[in-house]
Amino acid sequence: AQSVTQPDIHITVSEGASLELRCNYSYGATPYLFWYVQSPGQGLQLLLKYFSGDTLVQGIKGFEAEFKRSQSSFNLRKPSVHWSDAAEYFCAVGPSGGSYIPTFGRGTSLIVHP
Amino acid sequence: DAGVIQSPRHEVTEMGQEVTLRCKPISGHNSLFWYRQTMMRGLELLIYFNNNVPIDDSGMPEDRFSAKMPNASFSTLKIQPSEPRDSAVYFCASSSLGLAGGRAGELFFGEGSRLTVL
Numbered sequence: 371a372q373s374v375t376q377p378d379i380h381i382t383v384s385e386g387a388s389l390e391l392r393c394n395y396s397y398g399a400t401p402y403l404f405w406y407v408q409s410p411g412q413g414l415q416l417l418l419k420y421f422s423g424d425t426l427v428q429g430i431k432g433f434e435a436e437f438k439r440s441q442s443s444f445n446l447r448k449p450s451v452h453w454s455d456a457a458e459y460f461c462a463v464g465p466s467g468g469s470y471i472p473t474f475g476r477g478t479s480l481i482v483h484p
Numbered sequence: 485d486a487g488v489i490q491s492p493r494h495e496v497t498e499m500g501q502e503v504t505l506r507c508k509p510i511s512g513h514n515s516l517f518w519y520r521q522t523m524m525r526g527l528e529l530l531i532y533f534n535n536n537v538p539i540d541d542s543g544m545p546e547d548r549f550s551a552k553m554p555n556a557s558f559s560t561l562k563i564q565p566s567e568p569r570d571s572a573v574y575f576c577a578s579s580s581l582g583l584a585g586g587r588a589g590e591l592f593f594g595e596g597s598r599l600t601v602l
Binding site: 387404406411413414415416423443471472474476477 | 488517526529532540547557575577590592593594595596
């Protein structure tokens with residue numbers, strides 16, 4: 371069975387600082403990997419995804435993530451955080467056993483200090 | 485293009501009452517998901533439809549919960565009778581999984597229905 375671990379429940383950074391959110395997965399084959407963002411009171415929105423090819427993927431809002439097979443990781447990064455980036459971030463892995471249901475991590479809450 | 489539309493956005497009800505949450509997926513999508521989000525449990529998949537057929541309902545908590553998808557453009561999640569522990573945000577998401585040009589695993593979420601059961 372596939373699983374996703376986001377080890378950090380909360381992350382606090384200062385505006386302008388760099389950011390890295392961690393994601394580790396467990397999956398028997400090459401996974402599809404996703405990062406979603408949830409702003410307060412909103413649904414989840416896709417930030418970026420990895421299916422194959424270049425292991426460094428670019429997403430919306432200046433985010434990027436790197437797939438590292440040897441570490442089973444797909445960490446999300448941003449060089450300079452803006453106050454509007456404060457949100458909940460979810461890592462997801464899919465598909466599973468022929469279905470296409472992604473498995474979501476528990477999420478990391480990003481707090482941005484001015 | 486219109487996204488996934490959920491209603492109501494907020495619902496406050498008393499224990500024992502019936503609650504019906506509604507979802508209109510993105511036109512052309514063939515898969516629909518109902519999720520529940522709470523602080524304690526995070527994001528839980530309740531049920532998944534493909535081409536209007538329930539494929540996996542193993543996440544439905546108990547018989548008080550039921551979901552239907554009578555056609556490709558509408559789904560409901562019903563709780564009867566409701567209990568305080570059902571208080572949560574319920575999300576509907578849709579996707580074009582498996583279709584030509586579809587993007588496996590990419591879900592489009594509605595804004596959610598926040599349910600409070602007193």
